[in-house]
Amino acid sequence: MSEVLEVGISAELAEKIREHGVETYPYECCGALLGKELGATGRAESEAIGAGSSREIRSLHPLVNRRDDSPRNRFSVTAEDVREAEKAARAQGLDVIGWYHSHPDHPARPSDYDRDHAWPWYSYIIVSVHTGVPQDMTSWRLKDDRTGFLEEKISPMKVGVAS
Amino acid sequence: MSVKVMIPTPLRVYAGKRDSAEFSAATVGEALSGLTSQFAELRKHLYTEDGRLRAFVNVYLNDEDIRYLSQEGTPTKDGDTISIIPSIAGGSCENAD
Numbered sequence: 001m002s003e004v005l006e007v008g009i010s011a012e013l014a015e016k017i018r019e020h021g022v023e024t025y026p027y028e029c030c031g032a033l034l035g036k037e038l039g040a041t042g043r044a045e046s047e048a049i050g051a052g053s054s055r056e057i058r059s060l061h062p063l064v065n066r067r068d069d070s071p072r073n074r075f076s077v078t079a080e081d082v083r084e085a086e087k088a089a090r091a092q093g094l095d096v097i098g099w100y101h102s103h104p105d106h107p108a109r110p111s112d113y114d115r116d117h118a119w120p121w122y123s124y125i126i127v128s129v130h131t132g133v134p135q136d137m138t139s140w141r142l143k144d145d146r147t148g149f150l151e152e153k154i155s156p157m158k159v160g161v162a163s
Numbered sequence: 164m165s166v167k168v169m170i171p172t173p174l175r176v177y178a179g180k181r182d183s184a185e186f187s188a189a190t191v192g193e194a195l196s197g198l199t200s201q202f203a204e205l206r207k208h209l210y211t212e213d214g215r216l217r218a219f220v221n222v223y224l225n226d227e228d229i230r231y232l233s234q235e236g237t238p239t240k241d242g243d244t245i246s247i248i249p250s251i252a253g254g255s256c257e258n259a260d
Contacts, residue, residue: 028254067252074254079221079228082249086172095172099251106255114253117219120208121173124253146207 005152007033007098007123007139008056014154018134020062021102021127027071032061032085033098033123055097055123056157061085074113075101098123098139105129108136110149118142123152164241166194170205171247177204191224192235194245209247221248 020029035057063081067074077085077099089096099122103109108128110118118124120142128135140149166188170178178184179202186197199206209220216222222229223246229237239245 030251067254070254073256075252077251079248079250082251099253101253103255111254111256113256117252119171119173119219119249119251121176144204 005141005150006054006155007125007152008054008155008157009125010057010157013057013060014137014156016060016062017100017125017127017137018129020100021104021129021134022132024065024071024102025129025132026104028065028067028073028075028102028104029062030065030075030077030099030101031063032077032082032089032096033057033100033125034059034061034085034089034092034094035097036094037097057097057123058094059089059092060100061088061096072104073106096122098125100125100127102127102129105131108138110140114140115142115146115148118146118149120144120146124149125154164189164239166239166241167244168194168198169244169246170198171249173249174205174208174247177208178202188239190235190239191222191229191232191237191245194239195222195235219250219252221250222246223248 035055038054063077065071065075066078067076085096103126108126123139123141125139127137139152139154141152142149165185167183167185169183175182184198186194188194188197211217224237225244
């Protein structure tokens with residue numbers, strides 16, 4: 001499945017996500033992924049989640065984690081933050097195509113809590129940060145039936161756009 | 164009376180890629196019911212299995228959060244706009260601190 005879904009990101013922007021995770025460690029960081037949907041491949045699995053298979057991240061919109069009661073293992077982005085991220089995307093001719101967050105001292109795999117709170121279509125990038133050092137970065141999309149996530153391939157892009 | 168429902172980006176794939184739809188409705192709940200009847204695949208992403216709006220689904224009547232009005236029973240009038248705005252949450256493990 002990993003070759004069916006794909007999200008492109010420059011090394012520069014991927015590094016910014018890692019840096020954000022290190023900066024907020026041991027708390028979770030979060031932010032919006034701004035970019036463009038490139039269209040569907042017509043393959044069965046991409047249709048199964050009602051989404052195109054390929055997209056590009058062209059900018060980031062870092063956010064403040066609103067979960068001050070449990071920031072080590074939770075993140076929260078309010079509706080107002082979402083509106084603000086959408087406004088920032090529109091100003092750059094882009095869309096909010098997903099969200100990133102860190103898992104301090106946990107693997108870069110979505111938890112049941114992630115699944116319970118996920119929206120379809122969005123790309124969810126997770127970066128694992130162990131003892132303050134960034135480790136794996138993965139990306140996921142919620143299945144249509146909400147039973148789990150499909151992993152999407154993170155493809156390096158050569159040209160980055162500054163956030 | 165006609166009420167416009169704005170569909171958020173992640174749900175447009177289940178609504179023929181439309182960003183809005185209009186329904187004849189006297190309350191917010193009736194408008195949302197119209198939406199999920201027309202686009203049945205949306206329902207599981209907006210509502211829990213026991214029929215309650217999911218916690219991360221925020222519904223605004225014009226610019227007012229319906230949580231501070233009469234929830235889904237909030238009356239609507241002709242020309243009103245209902246917006247569904249996501250909030251985003253997650254975390255690394257099952258139990259909060």
